[in-house]
Amino acid sequence: MVGFRQINYAISVAREGSFTLASKHLNISQSAISEQVRLLEDSLGFPVFVRTGRGVRPTSKGQIYLHEAEKLLSSLHKLDDLARSLGKSRQDLIRVGLISGIAERVIPKLHEFVRVKNPPQFNLTTTTTRKIYSGLMANDLDIGFAIQSRSDLVPSGLDDMPIFSTDMVLIGAEGAPIASDGERVDLGSVSRSPFVVGELSIGYGLATINAFGVLLERELNIVSIVDNVETMKSMVRLGVGLALVPDSSILSTDRNSGLRIYRLTNPPKVTISAYYLRTNAHRFDLSLISEFATSAETR
Numbered sequence: 001m002v003g004f005r006q007i008n009y010a011i012s013v014a015r016e017g018s019f020t021l022a023s024k025h026l027n028i029s030q031s032a033i034s035e036q037v038r039l040l041e042d043s044l045g046f047p048v049f050v051r052t053g054r055g056v057r058p059t060s061k062g063q064i065y066l067h068e069a070e071k072l073l074s075s076l077h078k079l080d081d082l083a084r085s086l087g088k089s090r091q092d093l094i095r096v097g098l099i100s101g102i103a104e105r106v107i108p109k110l111h112e113f114v115r116v117k118n119p120p121q122f123n124l125t126t127t128t129t130r131k132i133y134s135g136l137m138a139n140d141l142d143i144g145f146a147i148q149s150r151s152d153l154v155p156s157g158l159d160d161m162p163i164f165s166t167d168m169v170l171i172g173a174e175g176a177p178i179a180s181d182g183e184r185v186d187l188g189s190v191s192r193s194p195f196v197v198g199e200l201s202i203g204y205g206l207a208t209i210n211a212f213g214v215l216l217e218r219e220l221n222i223v224s225i226v227d228n229v230e231t232m233k234s235m236v237r238l239g240v241g242l243a244l245v246p247d248s249s250i251l252s253t254d255r256n257s258g259l260r261i262y263r264l265t266n267p268p269k270v271t272i273s274a275y276y277l278r279t280n281a282h283r284f285d286l287s288l289i290s291e292f293a294t295s296a297e298t299r
Contacts, residue, residue, distance in 0.1 A: 003040075004076070010066060048066070095140065099146045100126055100228035101228075128198075128203065132275065146275060147204065158277060167247045167264070168208075168245065169261055172260045191212055194223040196236060208243075246270060
């Protein structure tokens with residue numbers, strides 16, 4: 001029967017191109033590795049390696065076998081990670097989802113919140129609003145920070161607590177033809193410009209559509225839909241279009257990185273909320289979330 005040790009040694013030999021280098025990498029004697037590879041070949045019924053002038057290389061069958069074996073080992077490592085997570089008490093692990101563009105505002109306060117809860121581990125995932133909702137509903141996340149949405153857009157099993165509000169700002173590439181009064185821009189003056197937006201029916205994309213509202217005589221000229229603020233910034237730098245992003249996503253470094261940042265005369269706001277599965281509310285001291293919300297708002 002093929003053993004995982006045999007597979008692991010054979011993969012290392014294939015990566016290093018020699019038994020000698022694999023021995024050094026694994027810190028195991030060359031004879032032990034050679035013996036395990038020989039046992040593997042006996043079990044498989046075909047040679048895995050062929051010797052060359054400079055070492056060894058996989059045979060055609062060996063290459064196919066090791067490719068699949070490497071995928072199997074990767075899956076087993078993931079299972080080990082999963083087992084370690086499952087082995088922890090659910091009270092010992094907090095899984096947090098976060099939309100892009102708010103990390104600078106949320107993470108320092110989130111760190112304080114987690115320190116009070118004092119879990120040995122918390123996992124943080126940056127993703128879209130929709131995936132935060134689905135992650136919470138599937139019980140893959142405990143808390144998700146996302147733009148507060150209308151109740152009809154939120155799954156019925158979720159509750160939320162508002163955390164803070166932030167202005168949206170307009171960003172354009174350096175040299176973009178934007179008329180402004182100082183650094184203030186009226187949205188009506190750019191309503192015909194091309195825009196890069198987030199997911200349209202929720203989150204930043206919907207916030208952008210709502211920001212223009214009755215200012216639009218026709219549909220907004222959307223040239224690209226992306227799933228995170230950093231990608232929006234990159235596309236704006238290239239001159240693909242303009243974008244509305246949260247003030248919380250604009251760092252001092254952005255001002256010297258090919259972006260022009262414009263404050264708006266009547267800036268639209270978005271509210272960031274902490275979402276959680278209603279049936280899991282007993283797991284949390286909601287007063288801690290409330291304290292977190294207060295400290296984030298008064299930042």
